[in-house]
Amino acid sequence: MKGLKKQRRIQVIALAFVALAVSVGLIGYAMRDGINFFRSPAQVVSDPPRAGEVFRLGGLVEEGSLVRGQGETVSFAVTDGAAKVAVTYTGVLPDLFAEGQGVVAMGEMTGGTFTASEILAKHDETYMPAEVIDALKEQGTYVDPAAAGG
Template sequence: MSNETAVRLTIQKGLRRRKTKRLMMILGGLVVLAVAAALVLYAMRGTASFFRMPSEITGEDISSGRPLRLGGFVEKGSVNKENGTRITFAITDFSNKETVKFDGVLPDLFREGQGIIAEGHFVPDGVFVADRVLAKHDETYVPKDIVDRLKAQGLWEAYQKHER
């Protein structure tokens, strides 16, 4: 074996070692990234909050007890104030309605016919227990996702008649 061939083989071995080392570093980085993503998802497993309208509520939403955002309009004639800060009302999308119980201070803009979003969960008897109630900020504003959902369900015209 000539001296030139020996040098060539040494260089090739060095290059292979570098490629192998680089590949191991990349694979190690991907493993660390995957573990970090898994930890983040595990930590957030119970905090994801899904947005639903009353006509989109399923039996799974009710039985799971997971956090939800229930959006729609406060049904006229459904507001019932109980002792202290407890209140019961119905949220409707003009197709279905869901009963909501809330214990706390309501936003100043809360009233019958008002568009709201209630954050909370369903209890086994099918009542939505809200931890927080959010009201829209003026008479003409309706969030785009609510408009899109009402249009998809063919309820947009009913909403517009309701508002007038």
């Protein structure tokens, strides 16, 4: 009787472990397309993404690069000081989108140009995503607005 209870307990524990492993595997499989990695322009140039890979590109909108096309299509360059990536976007830009400001765009590389499906809005004119700040600091081009008097 005692050995049967012990064997049953081991079976239940083993079954729970297998169920946990299967559920973690299914969650990982379901999220594989939902995870969008952040990259700076220098990272995109040095290690180009694979075809069809959706990721976030962040940096500063390069001064003088904004060109409005037909309709709602715009093109501009995103830079981190070390490299720049050409971007095209069709849609309504956030109100605070401007040259020289931080931007995060989600999309994929198409023929050497980043085709954005979404331009992420900023909270205010001084907001910059932490990933962009980190990338700019890594390049040595980040200027803290508080220290610069802005």
